[in-house]
Amino acid sequence: MxxxxxxxxxxxxxxxxxxxxxxxxxxxxxxxxxxxxxxxxxxxxxxxxxxxxxxxxxxxxxxxxxxxxxxxxxxxxxxxxxxxxxxxxxxxxxxxxxxxxxxxxxxxADPYANYAELRPGTASRVADLSDIAWTDELWLKNRAEWDHRKEPMSIYEVHIGSWKRHLGREDEGFYTYREFAKEITKYVKDMGYTHVELMGIAEHPFDGSWGYQVTGYFAPTSRYGTPKDFAWMINYLHKNKVGVILDWVPAHFPRDAHGLADFDGTPTYEYADPKKGEHPDWGTKIFDYGKNEVRNFLISNALFWIEQYHVDGLRVDAVASMLYLDYGKQDGQWTANKYGGNKNLEAIDFFKHLNSVVLGRNPGALMIAEESTAWPKVTGDVEEDGLGFSLKWNMGWMHDFTEYMKLDPLYRKGAHNQMTFAMSYAYSENYILVLSHDEVVHLKCSMINKMPGLGADKYANLKAGYAFMMGHAGKKLLFMGQEFAQLREWSEERELDWYLLAEEEHRQMQNWVRDLLHLYKRNKAMYEMDSSWEGFEWVNADDAQRSIFSFIRHSKDCRKNLLFVCNFTPVEREDYRVGVPKRKQYKLVLNSDESKYGGSGEERPLVYKSVKSECDGRPYSFAYRLPAYGVAVFEF
The missing domain is CATH 2.60.40.10 (Immunoglobulins)
Known part of the structure; x- marks a missing residue:
C-alpha cells in the first residue's frame, strides 16, 4: 500500500x-x-x-x-x-x-541555520529568507554576460567591523550592514574600485579569528544585523554597480563545543583520522572531503551565497592547506594518500566538482583561489585536469614585490629580478595581484612602514610601488587603509585611522591611489588582454643599475596604449630617455610630480614627440625629466 x-x-x-x-x-x-x-x-x-x-x-x-x-x-x-x-x-x-x-x-548549533545569536551566545535563530525584496535584476543579467578575463577588476578588501565605527558609543559601535552599504558604496565609487571583498561574514564565535574559524556557514554574522539587512547591503551595492566577493572557508573549522566538531559525538564533518582531520598549527578540524554528505554541505553552501544572496564571487581561503596532506605538519603528523604521496586526492576532486557546479550554474560568478604554492592549473579547465577556479591570488608576486620594496634603494639593483620575475609566469594562471590584510598584521608593519627611508621618502616609495602594481598584468586587490597609508598595523579591535586624512601626505597618497584606480578603469589597455602575452611588453626590464622599469600595456585595437616609467631610487634623472615603438606623440596622463600627489608641482609639457634615436633596442625615443621615485604614464 x-x-x-x-x-x-x-x-x-x-x-x-x-x-x-x-x-x-x-x-x-x-x-x-x-x-x-x-x-x-x-x-x-x-x-x-x-x-x-x-x-x-x-x-x-x-x-x-x-x-x-x-x-x-x-x-x-x-x-x-x-x-x-x-x-x-x-x-x-x-x-x-x-x-x-x-x-x-x-x-x-544548527549547521544549516540562516541566523545566529550574537556572540558570546551560541544558539541558532529561526530566519525566513523567502520574502527578501531583491531589485538587482539588471546587475544579475549583466553579470551573466560578464567575462572577468576581459573586464577591469580592482578589489577593495574590507573588514566591516573595523573599517569604520560609531565612536563614543557604549556598545562596540559597529556599523550595521545597511549603514556600511551606504558608506562603502560612496567611498569605493569615489576611489574607483569595482568590487568589495568582505572578510568574516559567515558566523564565527571569536572576533580575533577575523571570520576564518566558522561555526555558522549559512548565517551572515549577527554582529552587523539580520539576514535581511545583509541582503539589503548586497542589493544596494549591486544597484550602485559595485560587485561583492565574500571570503569563504572550506579548509577547516574550529573545535568550539556548539559547532561542527564531533557533531553527533563522532567525527561527522571532519576526518576521523586525527592525522588527516586536524591542523596542529591552527588548532582546528579539517573537513572530510571523501564523505559525500560533507562535500554536499560545502558545495551547497557556496551555491547558497551566490544564488540566495546574489554574491558575485567567493575567495576560497587556504586552498594549499587542502591540497597537501602534510601542509603545516611535521613527519609523523600526516597520513599519505593511497599512492604514498602528499596530495589530498579527495580535496582535488572536491575542487573540480565545486567549481564545475558553481560556475556552470552561475555564469559570470567568480571562484577565486588563495593558493600559495606552484600547484599547476589552479585556474585551468577541469576537463584538462585543472582545478577550475576563475582566478588565483598571485602570492609569488606579492612576496617578491614586498621584499623588493623593503630594500634600501642602494641595494635594489641587486634584487632587480624580483620585480620582473612574475612576468615570466604571469599567464600560466588568471592572476589577481594582492596586497591583502595578511601583509599588514603580525608585526609585518603597515605598507607605508615597510618602505625604507624617512618621511617623504617612504610615501614616494609606496606611490611608485602602487603604480608598478596597477600597471602590471593581473587584476588588483588592496586591503582597506593601504590607500591612504595607514601607519599602524591593522587590528580588528578598532576602526581605521581615518584621522590621518587631516594630514597632507595621507591625502596625497589617497589622491594617487584614486587616480591610479580611475586610470585603470577607463583604459582597456590595463585589463582587456590581462590573460594574453600581447597585453604587456617590457620596454626595459634590465635597467638594474638605475632601478628603473619601463613597460607598455597594449589595448586590443592598439588605439590607446599606455607607457609606464617607474623610478625606484631617490636619484633624479634630468634627461631620462625611453625607447618607444613608433614615431608618435606621447601624452603625459599621470605624473607623480604633481603637487596633489606630494610632488614639486613643476609645470612640464603634456605632449612628447618621439625622434629617430635608438634607445632600449628601439628605433625611436623621447626624453623626459624623471624625478626621484618618479612615475610617469604616457598614452599613445
Missing part, C-alpha cells in the same frame, strides 16, 4: 539519495529550520543530519529549552532527524540536543 504523501518541505527518499550521493545542491532548503504551514498550523520544520546520534531533540525559546518536549524522528538510510514544531516563530533561538551512543547529551 502506498505510504502517506510527503509535503514539499519534508525530507523524502530522493533527498536522502541525492544527499548521500553528494549532489543535493539545494539541500539547505531542506536541512536547517524553515517556516512552513502544515494543515492549518504554521510553525517551523527542523531537520539535521546526525548519522551516529542515538536520539535528537530540538530545544529553544518556543519550548523553554525542554530536552523532552520536541523529539525528532530519524530518517534512514542517512540519519537525518526531522520534526515540525507548531507556533515556533521567526527570530526565536534554538539548538539541537544530541544524545550520543556513549550516553552524553551535547547541545549543537
Amino acid at each position: 502506498a505510504g502517506k504523501r510527503k509535503k514539499s518541505y519534508e525530507i523524502g527518499e530522493l533527498d536522502h539519495y541525492l544527499f548521500g550521493q553528494g549532489n543535493h545542491y539545494e539541500i539547505y532548503k531542506k536541512l536547517g529550520a524553515h517556516k512552513v504551514c502544515s494543515g492549518k498550523k504554521t510553525g517551523v520544520y527542523f531537520a539535521v543530519w546526525a548519522p551516529h546520534a542515538k536520539s535528537v531533540t530540538v530545544v529553544g525559546e518556543f519550548n523553554d529549552w525542554d530536552m523532552e518536549a520536541n523529539p525528532m524522528e530519524r530518517g534512514e538510510p542517512l540519519g537525518i532527524y526531522t520534526c515540525f514544531i507548531p507556533g515556533a516563530q521567526e527570530g526565536e533561538m534554538y539548538k539541537f540536543c544530541i544524545e550520543t551512543y556513549s550516553g552524553q547529551y551535547i547541545f549543537k
Whole structure:
C-alpha cells in the first residue's frame, strides 16, 4: 500500500539519495529550520543530519529549552532527524540536543541555520529568507554576460567591523550592514574600485579569528544585523554597480563545543583520522572531503551565497592547506594518500566538482583561489585536469614585490629580478595581484612602514610601488587603509585611522591611489588582454643599475596604449630617455610630480614627440625629466 504523501518541505527518499550521493545542491532548503504551514498550523520544520546520534531533540525559546518536549524522528538510510514544531516563530533561538551512543547529551548549533545569536551566545535563530525584496535584476543579467578575463577588476578588501565605527558609543559601535552599504558604496565609487571583498561574514564565535574559524556557514554574522539587512547591503551595492566577493572557508573549522566538531559525538564533518582531520598549527578540524554528505554541505553552501544572496564571487581561503596532506605538519603528523604521496586526492576532486557546479550554474560568478604554492592549473579547465577556479591570488608576486620594496634603494639593483620575475609566469594562471590584510598584521608593519627611508621618502616609495602594481598584468586587490597609508598595523579591535586624512601626505597618497584606480578603469589597455602575452611588453626590464622599469600595456585595437616609467631610487634623472615603438606623440596622463600627489608641482609639457634615436633596442625615443621615485604614464 502506498505510504502517506510527503509535503514539499519534508525530507523524502530522493533527498536522502541525492544527499548521500553528494549532489543535493539545494539541500539547505531542506536541512536547517524553515517556516512552513502544515494543515492549518504554521510553525517551523527542523531537520539535521546526525548519522551516529542515538536520539535528537530540538530545544529553544518556543519550548523553554525542554530536552523532552520536541523529539525528532530519524530518517534512514542517512540519519537525518526531522520534526515540525507548531507556533515556533521567526527570530526565536534554538539548538539541537544530541544524545550520543556513549550516553552524553551535547547541545549543537544548527549547521544549516540562516541566523545566529550574537556572540558570546551560541544558539541558532529561526530566519525566513523567502520574502527578501531583491531589485538587482539588471546587475544579475549583466553579470551573466560578464567575462572577468576581459573586464577591469580592482578589489577593495574590507573588514566591516573595523573599517569604520560609531565612536563614543557604549556598545562596540559597529556599523550595521545597511549603514556600511551606504558608506562603502560612496567611498569605493569615489576611489574607483569595482568590487568589495568582505572578510568574516559567515558566523564565527571569536572576533580575533577575523571570520576564518566558522561555526555558522549559512548565517551572515549577527554582529552587523539580520539576514535581511545583509541582503539589503548586497542589493544596494549591486544597484550602485559595485560587485561583492565574500571570503569563504572550506579548509577547516574550529573545535568550539556548539559547532561542527564531533557533531553527533563522532567525527561527522571532519576526518576521523586525527592525522588527516586536524591542523596542529591552527588548532582546528579539517573537513572530510571523501564523505559525500560533507562535500554536499560545502558545495551547497557556496551555491547558497551566490544564488540566495546574489554574491558575485567567493575567495576560497587556504586552498594549499587542502591540497597537501602534510601542509603545516611535521613527519609523523600526516597520513599519505593511497599512492604514498602528499596530495589530498579527495580535496582535488572536491575542487573540480565545486567549481564545475558553481560556475556552470552561475555564469559570470567568480571562484577565486588563495593558493600559495606552484600547484599547476589552479585556474585551468577541469576537463584538462585543472582545478577550475576563475582566478588565483598571485602570492609569488606579492612576496617578491614586498621584499623588493623593503630594500634600501642602494641595494635594489641587486634584487632587480624580483620585480620582473612574475612576468615570466604571469599567464600560466588568471592572476589577481594582492596586497591583502595578511601583509599588514603580525608585526609585518603597515605598507607605508615597510618602505625604507624617512618621511617623504617612504610615501614616494609606496606611490611608485602602487603604480608598478596597477600597471602590471593581473587584476588588483588592496586591503582597506593601504590607500591612504595607514601607519599602524591593522587590528580588528578598532576602526581605521581615518584621522590621518587631516594630514597632507595621507591625502596625497589617497589622491594617487584614486587616480591610479580611475586610470585603470577607463583604459582597456590595463585589463582587456590581462590573460594574453600581447597585453604587456617590457620596454626595459634590465635597467638594474638605475632601478628603473619601463613597460607598455597594449589595448586590443592598439588605439590607446599606455607607457609606464617607474623610478625606484631617490636619484633624479634630468634627461631620462625611453625607447618607444613608433614615431608618435606621447601624452603625459599621470605624473607623480604633481603637487596633489606630494610632488614639486613643476609645470612640464603634456605632449612628447618621439625622434629617430635608438634607445632600449628601439628605433625611436623621447626624453623626459624623471624625478626621484618618479612615475610617469604616457598614452599613445
